[in-house]
Amino acid sequence: MSVPSMNWGYPTPIKFGPGRIAELAEHCKAVGMAKPLLVTDKALSSLPITAGALDVLAKAGLGRAMFCEVDPNPTEANMKAGIAVYKAGGHDGVVCFGGGSALDLGKMIALMADQPETLSVWELEDIGDWWTRADASKIAPIIAVPTTAGTGSEVGRAGVLTNSDTHKKKIIFHPKLMPAITICDPELTVGMPAFITAGTGMDALAHCLEAYCSPFYHPMSQGIALEGMRLVFENLPKVYANPTDLEARAHMMSAAAMGAVAFQKGLGAIHSLSHPVGAVYGTHHGTTNACVMPMVLDYNRSAIEERIEKAAAYLGISGGFDGFRAAIVALRKELSIPETLTDMGVKAEDLDMLTEMALEDPSCGGNPIEMTQENTRALFAACM
Numbered sequence: 001m002s003v004p005s006m007n008w009g010y011p012t013p014i015k016f017g018p019g020r021i022a023e024l025a026e027h028c029k030a031v032g033m034a035k036p037l038l039v040t041d042k043a044l045s046s047l048p049i050t051a052g053a054l055d056v057l058a059k060a061g062l063g064r065a066m067f068c069e070v071d072p073n074p075t076e077a078n079m080k081a082g083i084a085v086y087k088a089g090g091h092d093g094v095v096c097f098g099g100g101s102a103l104d105l106g107k108m109i110a111l112m113a114d115q116p117e118t119l120s121v122w123e124l125e126d127i128g129d130w131w132t133r134a135d136a137s138k139i140a141p142i143i144a145v146p147t148t149a150g151t152g153s154e155v156g157r158a159g160v161l162t163n164s165d166t167h168k169k170k171i172i173f174h175p176k177l178m179p180a181i182t183i184c185d186p187e188l189t190v191g192m193p194a195f196i197t198a199g200t201g202m203d204a205l206a207h208c209l210e211a212y213c214s215p216f217y218h219p220m221s222q223g224i225a226l227e228g229m230r231l232v233f234e235n236l237p238k239v240y241a242n243p244t245d246l247e248a249r250a251h252m253m254s255a256a257a258m259g260a261v262a263f264q265k266g267l268g269a270i271h272s273l274s275h276p277v278g279a280v281y282g283t284h285h286g287t288t289n290a291c292v293m294p295m296v297l298d299y300n301r302s303a304i305e306e307r308i309e310k311a312a313a314y315l316g317i318s319g320g321f322d323g324f325r326a327a328i329v330a331l332r333k334e335l336s337i338p339e340t341l342t343d344m345g346v347k348a349e350d351l352d353m354l355t356e357m358a359l360e361d362p363s364c365g366g367n368p369i370e371m372t373q374e375n376t377r378a379l380f381a382a383c384m
Contacts (some may be wrong), residue, residue, distance in 0.1 A: 005018070017184075018187045021056065028143060031141040032092070035089065036057065037086050037094055038057070038094075040097040040100065044068070071170070077164050083109055083213075089111060092140065096145065099150070104153055107153070107158075113140060114138040122170060126173035142178075143183070144181075148189060149200055149201060150259075150286050158173040159177060167280050168279055186253050190249060194243070197240055198240055201232060202287065204228065204256040204259045205331075208225040209293070210263065212266070233315055233317075233327070236335070266366025267363040269300065270296045271363040273354075275361050281345055282352065291344060299320065299375070299382070304371050308320070309321055355380055
């Protein structure tokens with residue numbers, strides 16, 4: 001096996017390599033945790049990898065406390081329930097363990113557990129300097145342990161939370177939401193169901209692709225996004241066909257983190273469409289991204305064609321823009337991704353509402369073509 005064990009610092013300290021979950025307790029202690037709460041989702045809560053992580057904590061005298069009431073699109077109700085468990089247990093830090101939902105909700109619990117009750121989490125949306133409303137000294141330390149390869153939340157300073165009343169997703173930001181330490185152990189991803197492997201992997205691709213196409217100036221993110229796309233194209237089909245391919249799993253974990261680092265350059269219409277669909281219909285985020293990806297490429301073609309041609313050349317894809325689009329469609333088919341939003345259960349009568357929600361989503365500000373009521377509604381229609 002050629003998967004290395006490495007320590008990186010980009011942008012947060014990353015402990016990368018097979019078996020490194022064994023270090024969880026020592027890293028908890030290093031950031032001041034004596035009684036951590038492990039936050040995961042319902043599906044993971046009963047799996048051996050979660051029991052193994054709890055065993056590591058327990059053997060070090062850190063307890064084995066867990067909160068797992070996390071919805072696929074976590075809400076403020078999930079957050080409040082988690083905070084109640086956190087406070088009742090006298091916890092002093094959070095281990096975010098799982099996919100994007102668990103990582104995001106764990107961050108929200110760490111952020112809000114000790115803030116004044118008068119402060120609403122919605123007052124910390126990623127707008128201007130709203131994050132300064134939080135008392136940074138009261139944010140609990142966070143350790144992130146991803147068990148999927150897609151979201152990249154393990155290297156991010158934000159979390160996505162869905163308002164259970166309005167069904168709108170909001171990005172909650174604070175610099176101290178960056179995990180103090182991240183453990184990337186590809187062995188933890190081996191047991192993922194095939195559809196989760198596919199959906200999370202396409203989420204990583206969406207992050208890299210949209211960052212690469214964003215019109216903003218950020219050459220560092222541009223380079224990371226391009227290499228991240230290469231890793232996904234080369235390795236996602238491998239892990240989908242052979243879940244135990246640890247080397248390909250490791251490359252996908254790298255691509256996921258790279259996508260999240262890159263998208264500080266911006267996201268776009270893929271996420272603007274996917275966020276409201278996921279909030280209203282409860283669809284898997286990465287799968288929804290993959291579903292709309294070819295149509296968004298068409299939508300943005302006049303602004304990104306030359307850039308995509310360069311990416312295709314780097315990736316070894318012939319045919320320029322059309323060849324790149326065809327490669328996306330072929331990858332979707334190989335991974336059994338739904339071809340249209342209709343296939344995912346979206347109803348035509350909801351498109352006006354979804355259009356309004358998409359235009360309110362902060363991701364639309366990074367799209368290469370300005371998103372308007374008319375062209376966004378047409379884009380949704382093209383995805384049906």
